[in-house]
Amino acid sequence: MRRLFSLMLASLLVLPAVAHADMSDIRHADNAVYVSTGADLFSYQESVSPLPDSEHGWLVSLGAGVSYLSSGDWYFALDGDGALGDAAYNGALLASPSVPYYGTTHEAMASIDAKVGKGFELSDSFMATPYIELGARGWRRDLSATQREDYGNFEGLGGLMMQWSPVNRWVVTAYGAAGTTFSGRMDSGGNRYHLGEAGAYKVGGKIGYAFLPRWQVFTSYDYNAFRYVNSEVIGSSYEPSSQTQNNACRLGLSYSYR
Numbered sequence: 001m002r003r004l005f006s007l008m009l010a011s012l013l014v015l016p017a018v019a020h021a022d023m024s025d026i027r028h029a030d031n032a033v034y035v036s037t038g039a040d041l042f043s044y045q046e047s048v049s050p051l052p053d054s055e056h057g058w059l060v061s062l063g064a065g066v067s068y069l070s071s072g073d074w075y076f077a078l079d080g081d082g083a084l085g086d087a088a089y090n091g092a093l094l095a096s097p098s099v100p101y102y103g104t105t106h107e108a109m110a111s112i113d114a115k116v117g118k119g120f121e122l123s124d125s126f127m128a129t130p131y132i133e134l135g136a137r138g139w140r141r142d143l144s145a146t147q148r149e150d151y152g153n154f155e156g157l158g159g160l161m162m163q164w165s166p167v168n169r170w171v172v173t174a175y176g177a178a179g180t181t182f183s184g185r186m187d188s189g190g191n192r193y194h195l196g197e198a199g200a201y202k203v204g205g206k207i208g209y210a211f212l213p214r215w216q217v218f219t220s221y222d223y224n225a226f227r228y229v230n231s232e233v234i235g236s237s238y239e240p241s242s243q244t245q246n247n248a249c250r251l252g253l254s255y256s257y258r
Helices: 002-019 023-030
Strands: 032-046 054-069 074-092 100-118 120-123 126-142 148-164 170-188 191-196 199-212 215-228 242-256
Touching: 023 032, 023 054, 023 148, 023 170, 023 199, 023 242, 032 074, 032 100, 032 215, 054 100, 054 242, 074 242, 100 148, 126 170, 148 199, 148 215, 170 215, 199 242
Parallel strands: none
Antiparallel strands: 032 054, 032 242, 054 074, 074 100, 100 126, 120 126, 126 148, 148 170, 170 191, 170 199, 199 215, 215 242
């Protein structure tokens, strides 16, 4: 009976320590390398009439990155993403813009971005990190065997990341950022169309669980949207203004190196 009582007492003493969350879980999550895979719901829409082009489809996506949180709560992160797949095309024939055309486009996208921020501990289990972000994007559209378009742009954003560890081993992250694209361009048929500067937006969230002291699994959702503006006219053609949106749902694995 004494042994049983001692075991119960020890359990009561240990349980709060196991269930209690602290900043160490967030620090482990922020000092990590990670990979993820999933699917992107891709949507592209031009604004020109009478028959603006649009494309929609699910793409297979991959992601990888590394992040670092210093002892002084300076935050650094480098992320890369890629997506491949087919999208349903709804538009018009190039030679006859008033004649509807339906088909399939082959999409290949890649992006990389770097973040620098400063974390602020709002409690023993809650951190807020304002940050700035610089990124680059490349995007290839194959509309047919003879028609290919290559897009690219840079972007700069300012954002806020919020992290909360509700219980031991769990970290919930949410973020939002807004800014602008710059140096946008589209290459097609030997011509380069300049697409100016326009708005760019990102929001997302992640839930991670440390199943081992240095290993975490996570699920994430990311939404990003950006615009291009009308290009100059080259010959008799130009690239119209457009908006692109991506909804990325992923599962991932991370390793805490610190």
